Amino acid sequence: MRGSRIDPPPRRRRPVVGDLTRRLQRVRLLAQWCETAPVAIAVELEDRWIVGLRDATVESTRSEEFRLVVAFAGGAELTIEGATTLGPTARATERLDLWANPSATTDSFSGLVGRKVLSAVAFKTVHLRIVFSPGLVLRVPADNHHEPWQIVFPSGQLLVSQPGGGLSTWSGS
Numbered sequence: 075m076r077g078s079r080i081d082p083p084p085r086r087r088r089p090v091v092g093d094l095t096r097r098l099q100r101v102r103l104l105a106q107w108c109e110t111a112p113v114a115i116a117v118e119l120e121d122r123w124i125v126g127l128r129d130a131t132v133e134s135t136r137s138e139e140f141r142l143v144v145a146f147a148g149g150a151e152l153t154i155e156g157a158t159t160l161g162p163t164a165r166a167t168e169r170l171d172l173w174a175n176p177s178a179t180t181d182s183f184s185g186l187v188g189r190k191v192l193s194a195v196a197f198k199t200v201h202l203r204i205v206f207s208p209g210l211v212l213r214v215p216a217d218n219h220h221e222p223w224q225i226v227f228p229s230g231q232l233l234v235s236q237p238g239g240g241l242s243t244w245s246g247s
Contacts, residue, residue, distance in 0.1 A: 116196065116225070116233045116243065123233060123241065125194035125225060126150075127204065132191075135183040142183055146191070149228030152204075156222030159213045186210070196225075200235045 116123045130146040137143075144152040160182055189206040196202050200216035202223050214223045216239050224234040232244040 116227070116231065118243075121198055123196040123198075123243075125196050125202075125204075125233065126227065127152075127191045127194040127225075130191045132186045132189050132206070135186055144183065144186060150225060152223065152225050154214055154223050155220055156214060156217040159211075161211060162209055186212075196233060196235070196241060198241060200239050200241060202235065 116125050127146060127150060130148050130150060132144055133147050134145045135142065136145075140155065142154045144154070146152070186206060189210065192205045192207055194202075194204045200222070202212075202214040204212045206212065214235070216222060216235065218238050220237050222235050224232065226232050230245070232242075234242045234244075236242055
């Protein structure tokens with residue numbers, strides 16, 4: 075084929091140093107925000123809520139008329155009004171009942187002060203599970219007669235376990 079010319083493949087555009095610098099700045103700002111952001115809100119998944127307490131430290135626990143309140147750094151508060159289990163593993167737990175023995179329950183929860191939350195999950199079966207460092211597990215099951223637990227976040231979002239099952243949420247805005 076005389077006279078035909080084959081064009082070379084198109085050259086790829088190389089990223090300009092300025093583009094990379096701007097991307098890196100955005101990543102750094104996002105990482106900074108994640109580190110300094112207040113306690114997050116709850117995020118809904120198909121079968122559970124991821125409760126935004128990860129890495130929060132327990133600041134205090136207090137008892138208020140058959141309720142136990144656990145306050146976290148960052149302003150979130152967990153209020154427990156039902157029977158709970160608290161222990162080092164999922165099997166070896168101590169059952170605590172605020173109605174039967176409020177003072178023993180308060181004493182058991184005082185050991186949470188200063189502990190960091192490793193994970194916090196509210197299952198749609200209304201079961202709450204919070205794992206604290208080092209390996210202490212708090213479980214609050216559903217209750218047929220009253221709201222066994224609720225969590226209020228600094229943003230105003232409220233996550234409540236309903237009597238007989240089901241979770242309700244209210245946004246802070």
